[in-house]
Amino acid sequence: MTTPPPRIGLQSRPYHRIAVIGGGAWGTALAAIAASAKRDVCLYTRQPEVAKAINEDHRNPAYLPDVPLPAELRATSDLAQALRDVDAVMLVVPSRALRSVAAQIAPFIPMGLPIAVCSKGIEPDTGLLMSQLVAQELPGTRIGAISGPTFARETALGHPTAATVAYTFSHQDRLAPHESPAARFALSLSTASFRAYISDDLVGVEIGGAVKNVIAIACGMMTGAGFAENTRAALITRGMDEMKSLASALGGQRETVTGLSGAGDLMLTCSSTTSRNMSLGVQLGQGIARADCFGGRSVVVEGDANATSVVDLARRVGVSMPICETVHSILTDKADLREAFQALWTRPIEGEPRALDISLANPVQISAAINTDIS
Incomplete structure (x- = not known):
C-alpha cells in the first residue's frame, strides 16, 4: 500500500488585519514578522511612550531597543483601536496576566474570531492550559496557540526561525484543512526567514511549551x-x-x-x-x-x-x-x-x-540506607 502524496498548492487565505496584544519582546517580534509578511498589523502596548517610539522611530525602546522594526508596523496604547475591524488576534502576554487581559479584550472580540495564544504555561489552581483559560473568557471564538524554539531578538532580526501553529480541527477543518485557522495563521506569518508549521494537536503543543x-x-x-x-x-x-x-x-x-x-x-x-x-x-x-x-x-x-x-x-x-x-x-x-x-x-x-515495566532497587540507594543505619 502506497502513501498518497501530500496535497501541494492548496490555496488558502492569510489574515489581513491582525492585532498583537502585548508589546514585550516576543509580542514585538511576532508583530514585526507579521508586518514583514505584508499584513496590516497593530501592536498593543500599555505604555504610550513605547507605542510612540515604535510609530516614529521604528524601535521598541523597552524591549529589543537595538532591533529595527518594519516601518509598516503600527502601535497603540488604545485597546479598542488595536482591535478595531481585525481578522485575527495574537495574545502575547505573560501567562500570569493572560486571564485578565483576555477579560479586558472581551468587549471588542466578535464571535468566531480566531485567537492565537502565544503565552506558555499552566494556570495555577485550575490546571488549565492557556487556550482553555482564554476560552472561558472569550467563549465562541476559535482559540489556538503559536509555539516553538524562538528567542524574540533572533526572530525579529530575521534569523531563520520555525514555529508551530496549533488549533483543534473541527469537522469542517478536516474537510478543508487549508481553510483552518491554523493554516491561515501559518500563511499569515510566513516570510523568507519565518517558517510556520501546522498542527491539529493543541494540547500537545501547549504542554511542550x-x-x-x-x-x-x-x-x-x-x-x-x-x-x-x-x-x-x-x-x-x-x-x-x-x-x-x-x-x-x-x-x-x-x-x-x-x-x-x-x-x-x-x-x-x-x-x-x-x-x-x-x-x-x-x-x-x-x-x-x-x-x-x-x-x-x-x-x-x-x-x-x-x-x-x-x-x-x-x-x-x-x-x-x-x-x-x-x-x-x-x-x-x-x-x-x-x-x-x-x-x-x-x-x-x-x-x-x-512499556518495559520494570523497577529495580538502586544499589546507590541501598548503600546509602545501610550507611545511615550503621551511623
Whole structure:
C-alpha cells in the first residue's frame, strides 16, 4: 500500500488585519514578522511612550531597543483601536496576566474570531492550559496557540526561525484543512526567514511549551552547580519523556512533543542563558538566593510558576514527572539543590521505554540506607 502524496498548492487565505496584544519582546517580534509578511498589523502596548517610539522611530525602546522594526508596523496604547475591524488576534502576554487581559479584550472580540495564544504555561489552581483559560473568557471564538524554539531578538532580526501553529480541527477543518485557522495563521506569518508549521494537536503543543520551562531550570541548576554536557543531555532527554507522558494523559499526541514546540523549544531553552528559565537555574545552581537572582531585579520567569502548576496537574492526572518534582521541591519547598538532584539520580532503576515495566532497587540507594543505619 502506497502513501498518497501530500496535497501541494492548496490555496488558502492569510489574515489581513491582525492585532498583537502585548508589546514585550516576543509580542514585538511576532508583530514585526507579521508586518514583514505584508499584513496590516497593530501592536498593543500599555505604555504610550513605547507605542510612540515604535510609530516614529521604528524601535521598541523597552524591549529589543537595538532591533529595527518594519516601518509598516503600527502601535497603540488604545485597546479598542488595536482591535478595531481585525481578522485575527495574537495574545502575547505573560501567562500570569493572560486571564485578565483576555477579560479586558472581551468587549471588542466578535464571535468566531480566531485567537492565537502565544503565552506558555499552566494556570495555577485550575490546571488549565492557556487556550482553555482564554476560552472561558472569550467563549465562541476559535482559540489556538503559536509555539516553538524562538528567542524574540533572533526572530525579529530575521534569523531563520520555525514555529508551530496549533488549533483543534473541527469537522469542517478536516474537510478543508487549508481553510483552518491554523493554516491561515501559518500563511499569515510566513516570510523568507519565518517558517510556520501546522498542527491539529493543541494540547500537545501547549504542554511542550509549559513543561520545557521547568526542565530548562533543571538544566540551569545543574550547569550552575558545575556539571557539564552529560548531565544536561540526560535531563533534556528524560524531560522530553515527562512532556510526552503528560501530553498523552491529557489527550495530546506523544509525537507532537518530538516536534518544534516540544523537542525544539526544549533544546533551545536548555542550551542558552538567553532563556530566563535557564539563567535562573544557573544562578540558583551557583548558590545565589532567589531574591538576589538577576541582580535583585524583578524578572518574570515563567518556569518559576510553571514548576508548581505543572507538578500539581501531573499529580492530579497520575503522571510521574520526577525532574519537574525535583525543581518544584527546590523552588517551593526549599530543598537542598544538590541533595534533591542526588535523590533524582538514585531513584529505582527503570526501563526505557516505559512499556518495559520494570523497577529495580538502586544499589546507590541501598548503600546509602545501610550507611545511615550503621551511623
